[in-house]
């Protein structure tokens with residue numbers, strides 16, 4: 001069965017006992033986030049009584065690579081590769097009428113964010129934050145659709161503060177603002193893992209991220225027209241908020257506990273004014289607890305897929321990429337190549353830096369190194385890398401504005417070539433092994 005909605009996915013998790021239901025009342029201030037964090041990587045949680053709200057909250061339903069592999073219907077080692085393939089083979093979405101769009105079952109009379117169970121996640125957060133909203137927008141000059149996720153702080157009943165990093169949405173907003181216009185947006189909350197992943201593609205400006213979801217589903221993603229803005233949104237979402245990012249308006253947004261496990265500081269940011277809300281009957285709200293594996297992996301697997309495409313453009317014999325959890329699944333990459341020519345490791349690291357502005361450190365390893373095992377990667381650095389010969393430092397490029405060590409995002413980049421030199425004596429790099437060790441059954445030898 002193709003899973004195209006959050007509800008279907010939750011049903012799969014319930015069947016496999018991976019969804020834990022919390023019926024007792026929990027506080028939306030910290031308690032819900034703390035529980036989500038404790039369950040991170042093990043269980044998805046459904047809170048049926050978040051304070052006095054009658055809308056349940058779910059979190060953590062994409063908290064492991066294994067879960068994501070299941071949602072993508074591919075084997076665990078193939079997820080980034082499969083995403084890369086889907087991105088290279090996008091397929092069209094389908095517009096459905098309102099009657100066949102569950103998200104249109106209830107058209108709210110006005111927008112009141114106070115009626116939604118939106119949590120406060122971290123101790124010093126500036127307030128309640130929407131963290132799992134797919135934000136749909138269109139390029140004001142070309143009409144091309146863009147999909148992205150942004151932290152959204154509740155500033156009033158129909159107002160949200162928004163962080164736009166220097167990517168596609170910020171580009172559209174700047175263009176709209178220059179002509180004195182608002183930028184129309186729609187925010188879809190409560191979608192399945194495949195759709196969340198698709199929104200995070202490292203795609204060029206003008207690429208519609210929704211078309212990746214259609215390929216991953218194997219059928220067109222169903223979209224439906226909005227009520228008050230000229231945009232289309234996923235028909236099977238739990239809820240959609242429509243609105244516009246106002247020109248020339250700035251209000252304080254932040255602090256907000258972010259994926260690098262630090263707070264993004266408060267500053268004046270643009271404001272979304274909401275104009276409509278539509279929901280399913282009995283909707284379910286999804287929150288992503290920041291810096292959990294759910295948060296990190298939804299961002300990293302599409303990035304790994306996109307990086308594979310870019311790095312293979314430079315070094316075709318690139319095998320795999322891993323954005324490591326210690327680097328927030330954004331900053332530190334391990335790239336595995338089947339080196340055929342000396343110098344390819346450096347070309348691969350340069351392509352990796354070019355693929356995503358957030359990449360800060362790249363380690364290139366040979367095909368015998370397990371890139372998902374941090375001990376193996378460190379061992380490769382310890383035994384195959386010499387700092388004077390094999391490190392490359394690029395100073396003052398654009399990095400992550402959320403990295404506290406960068407200067408407003410201006411960041412140095414470091415590449416480590418931990419591949420064995422092609423001309424080296426093979427015996428010096430022969431990995432030790434004990435014949436028979438792999439297949440021996442230790443316990444069968446015990447008295």
Ligand code: MN
Pocket residue numbers: 146147168203204205206207209
């Ligand atoms: Mn985009």
